[in-house]
Amino acid sequence: MSSSRYFRRTVLCAALGLGLSSLAMTPARAGNTDGAVVGRTQAAATLTITSPSTGLTRTIVADSHGNYRFPFLPVGRYVLTASSAGHALGEPQNVTVSLGNTTTVDVGIKTAATELAAVNVVSSTLPIIDVTSTESATNISHAQLQRLPVEQNVASVAMLAPGVVKGNAGIGGISFGGSSIAENAFYVNGLNVTDFYNRNGFSEAPFDFYQEFQVKTGGYSVEFGRTTGGVVNAVARTGTNEFKFGTTITMEPGNWHSVALNRYDADGNRYITSSRDRQSLIKTNVWASGPIVKDKLFFFAMYEQRGNSPRNTDDLGEIMNEHNGDNGFWGATVDWNITDRNTLSLMAFSDKDHDVDSVYGYDYATDTEGARTNVVNNRTGGRNWALTWSSYLTNDFSMKLMYGKNQRQSNTESQLDEQCNVVAATSAVLNQYPPGAALGCTNSSTVYARTDKRTQYRADFEWTLGNHLLRFGYDHEKDVSDYARHYAGPGGYYYNVYATTPGSTIDNGGVVPPGYNAYVRARQYVIAGTFPTINSAVYLEDNWSITPNLVLNAGIRNDSFDNEAANGQSYIKIDKQIAPRLGFSWDVKGDATMKIFGNLGRYYLPVANVINIKQAGGLLDRRTYYGFDGWETQTLNGVSYVVPRLGPQIGNVDESQGNGTVGDLRSEVDRHMDPVYQDEAILGFQQLLSAKWSWGVRGIYRRMHNAIDDMEISATPQCGGNGYVGWVMANPGKNVTVWGDTNCDGTPDGWVTINTAKYGWAMYDSAGNYLGQRGWKKPKRTYGAFEFQLDRAWDEKWSLNASYTIAWNRGNAEGPVNSDTDFDDTGRTENWDNPYVNLSNGFLPNDRRHQLKVRGTYALAKHWQVGANLELNSGGPITSYGVGNPYDATNYHSYFICVDKCGSIPGQFDADGNPVQYPSEDRVYHEVKRGNYGRLPWTYTVDANITYLRPFDGGTLRVKLTAFNLFNQQRTVQVDQDLQTSISNSTNSTFLQPFIFQPPRYVQLAVALDF
Structure with a gap:
């Protein structure tokens, strides 16, 4: 050597x-x-x-x-x-x-x-360099975070890892390796705290509760599943034999926030009002830890009181929202060393939050508030705990058992919910019967309350057999959503007023009585119930030392899930999701200074609970029709508004869209549905350059298979347009088997299989003539990237970590959400509503061609440190969206732009004076591709901090001043991508108008005393 x-x-x-x-x-x-x-x-x-x-x-x-x-x-x-x-x-x-x-x-x-x-x-x-690991992971400790300018949330920690980007600013979240924001998993002490309703969030504790994070961006072990994105794994702090305590006060005064810029259109009109927004925050955290019984029993306990009072205007500057949150977090761990072979650990925390939003009228010109018009209460979070038993059964055989619960609530209620119905009317009604005041007194149509409770238990085992390490286990969750949703106002009615003529037949078959030129539809829309999902998995893994320098990791995981309807019936049930994973690590020189590693793996994604609820929730959709007897004026909080005065009932009550019971699920779910899964391949290299420096590179390729989404099956190969089935949860572009009409007599009587790559959606001309049917394209999503990393470890003087990622994220499906159109109901996107919605292939919303991240700390002197964190990203793609397609005038996002014979025929009107529309078959469309309007601008953010450290007898004083977005960059991160909002050849006046921006600079002061 x-x-x-x-x-x-x-x-x-x-x-x-x-x-x-x-x-x-x-x-x-x-x-x-x-x-x-x-x-x-x-x-x-x-x-x-x-x-x-x-x-x-x-x-x-x-x-x-x-x-x-x-x-x-x-x-x-x-x-x-x-x-x-x-x-x-x-x-x-x-x-x-x-x-x-x-x-x-x-x-x-x-x-x-x-x-x-x-x-x-x-x-x-x-x-x-862990020469035995085949994973791609980044570890970040509590001590490192104290030295760096990192915002105090888990997502910001995850963003330090290469290949992780912020999701679309409209719905938030983070994206790992080209996956959507709804595909990640988050753990605290082994407890899965991921939001299972929509998979768009997670339960979270303050920074000082965590001891260490591990951000897994690929190649993770078979003990982790139910994700096709990334994993954030955290462990809480614990007590020791030494009694310790401390406090941290974090302050973000309002005048330490830079003013957000107002935004003006090309004509000088203000369309976003942000300059009067204010943010103020103060948090006081106290903690203590120590022995209950020396060498045996320990505790760590924390309480954080949070005062948060932001205020913000609406875009027009006519409404002011003043928030007041005064919430306390608590968390604790208890660890018991029962024997030298057995330990018991308890972790618990509560992240309950209550925000009170007071709504006022506002005059921007004079900066004055009017009367309070509403009070909105938002309640989120819940209690979480996990109990873990670890045991050395023999020298070679060990066991770990965990049982825990995760709870999240999401409840929104306001003063207007009880007193105000939503009211809408057509322009013809408003022209004929001008209301004289605002229609109704609320724009909030939906009142909902939801509590999600996860009960989880798992068993993990390790067995060493010579050069083989066998790891196996069982992982089980029961995820239950208690959900209730209805319209606002007395009776939960949504009133729509339509123009008509006496003697006309309306939607429910009723006939308009003499003397009435308008009618009212009073609609109740209610979903309520308890919706469980059972997720379970078994896994087996063999880590085999083939040679002194080569480790082979071979594992397999078998997942299953069962999403149930409100009546307890299985709605979507898929088992035998076999996920093989194979990896290797080669210690090239045999001295742990250089390794080559790689892995191949398959990862499955479960169906979010929002699907059970909104697709199989015992929907009550009750529509009652009345004659319109004019407007009735009412007053609330000094504001006058009108509601329709109801005349005689017209026809029968219509419950054809939902009578409150769960329908025949055989007609709503593909009988042989395949799961959503992703395959991944990684090849990497790491090298230790010196005692402090290392570097590495890895290549990643990911490919998503399948989608589970709602499709409207309006035709079958056997019966054409007469074989209408309805909205079905299925795999677009694959065979779909549902209960349907086999002999074309209009009555479902057997199983029907439709190859949705060719058939399933009926096409009609404007006269209603059936023209044939069309199938769906299969979903596609690929991600290819090269990541380069350079690391200089902390030596009490300075540290540096830099990464550069070049990536390509392509396909026709982002995943179970559409972030570019701000649609976050996971698994219920517009993408597959009909075959014309999702034809375009190209770069997806989370595509960032270039990403540079640099962070580090430098000790200026004995008591002074400075830190910085830089993130530089190229912009995402911009797509021009239209509505409808050559065979459908429905208003939804599509990749078709109407360019000729769109909208109404000039000079032609029907008998009622309404403009005559061009027939759908005469309209001329242009199909566009994803990203056809270029890219959003590059963005960069520099965060910086200076820290003063002063040890004293029995403790340490730490004063940290941090500036986030130091250079106050407020660049555009999202623009309006709707080129057309109706079937016309006119361009939306706000197309390409910026509407979401980088948040302005703010300064944070944290003062900590540890004893």
Whole structure:
């Protein structure tokens, strides 16, 4: 071995307290709440690992080859010793265990590392290359976050990893590797806290509650599933034998926020009013930790009081919303070292939040508020807890059991919900019967309350058999949504007023009585019930040390899910979702300074609960029709408004769209539906350049298969347009089997199979003549990227991490949401409503060709540090959307632009004086491609902080001043992409108009005292 290589390895081992094996690469995998220590020593030697801070001690005996493994170790620092026949083997080793990783330590055998172990390097100075891991993951500790300018939320931590981008600003979220925002998973101490209603969020605790994060961007183990995006895995802080306590006060005064810019159109008209928006926040966090029983029982407890009072105007500057949130967070962990082989841990926290929004009339010119018109209460969050038992059953066989619950509520109610019905009227009615006041007193049509409760349990096992490490387990969740939704106002009625003529027949078959030129539709729309989903999985994985330097990881996971309707009947049930995963890691030089790794894997995505609720929810859609007897004026909060005065009822009550019971689900769900899954391939390289520097590169390719979405099956091959089935949850572009009409007599009587790649959607001309049918394109989504990383580890002086990603995200389907049209009902997008909606292939909304991330810290002096975080992104694609298609005038987003004979025929009117429309078959359309209008501008954000640190007798003072978006960039991140909003050849006046921007600069001061 050359002297330079010898020294490099020695420095690595001494600095980390690791003796890296030159004889065998022990298979290494760590759990989702802890880490592991593995290595070699003398055959049959006794090894003991001890936590100095908690007294946790575990003892095992190495096998006949000297291999050993300590699995399921809580994150922290340990001392490792080995002995044989009563004699110590070598010196005690200091070992650091990090979340989800494995530390390799050789004890008592002669290696290059042990020969020069006296080399003294600070333990935190080295980048770590885990030569046994095939995952792509980024670990970020609580200590690192204290040094960096990172916003205090989990999403901002995840954004530090390469390949992670912010989702569309309209619906938020983060995107991993080209996936949509609704495909990720979030864990705290092994508890899945992902929102299962829409998969667009997660339960969250304050920063100071977490000890470490691991952001998995690809290649993760089979113990993780139910995601085709990424995984954010966090572990909470714990107590030790030393009593500690502290407090942090975080302040963001309103005058430390830069003013957001108003926006004006080409004619100088203000269309976004932001300059009067204000934000003010103060948080006080207190925590304590320590022993309940020394070396046995420990606690960590935290309480955070949050005062948040933002105010903002509407776009026109005519309404002011003043928010007041005064909410407390609490969280705790309790850890019990029952014996040296058994531990019990409890984690619990509550992120309940109550925001009160007071709504006032507002005059922008004079900056004055009028009377309060409404009070809106928003309640979110809930209680979460997880209990985990870890046990060393034998030297080679270990077990971890977890049981926990995750709760999230989402309730919105306002003063107007009880007192105000929504009222709408056609222009013909308004011309004939001008109301004299506003229609109704609310624009909020939907009142809803939802509580989501997850009950989760899992069992994970590890069994070492020679050069094989077998990991297997069972993962089960019951996800229950209690949901209630109805229209606002007395009786839950939505009133629509339509013009008519006496004697006309209306929608329900009723005849308009004499003397009435308008009628009222009073509609009730109610969905309520309890909607469970059962998710379960089993997994098996073998980590095999084929040679001393080569590890092969082979695993398989079998997932199933069962989404149930309101009556308990299975709505969508799919099992046998077999997910194979294969990876390798090659320690090229055998000294842990260079590795080549790769993996192939399949990942499945479950169906969100919003599908059970809105597609199989026992819908009541009751429509009652009345003659219109004019407007009735009412007053609330000093504001006058009108509601329709109801005349005689016309016809019968219509419940044909939903009578409150669950319908025949056989006609609503594909009988042989396939799941949504994604295949992934990764090949990577990492190298240690010196004791402090490392670099790496990896290539990633992902391909999504299938979509589950709603499709309108309006024709069948057997019966043509007479075979109408209705809205069906299915796989677009594949065979769909539903209960339908087999003999074309209009009555469902058997199973019908439609190849939706060719058939399923009926086409008609303007006279209603059937023209044939068309099928759907299959969904496509691919992601290809190269990621480059450079890391300089912290050595008490400075640190640096930089990554550059070049990526291509293509296809015709973003995923289960449409972020470019702000549609976030997961799995119910417009994409597959009919075959003409989603024809276009191109670059998808989360495509960012270039991404540069740089973060670091520099110690100016003994007590002063500065930090910075830079993110630079190229803009996403811009698409021009139209509405309708050559065979449908429905207003929805489509890739067709009407260019000729659109809208009404000039000079032609019907008997009632309404303009005559061009027949649909005469209209001329131009099909557009995704991204046909170029790209959004590049954006960059620089966050910076300066920190003052002052140790004192018994404690530390930390004062951190951070400026987010230091240069106050307020660039455009979203524009109006609706080229047409109706069937016409006119261009929408706001097309390409910017409407979402980078948030302005704000400054945060955090003062922390730790004792």
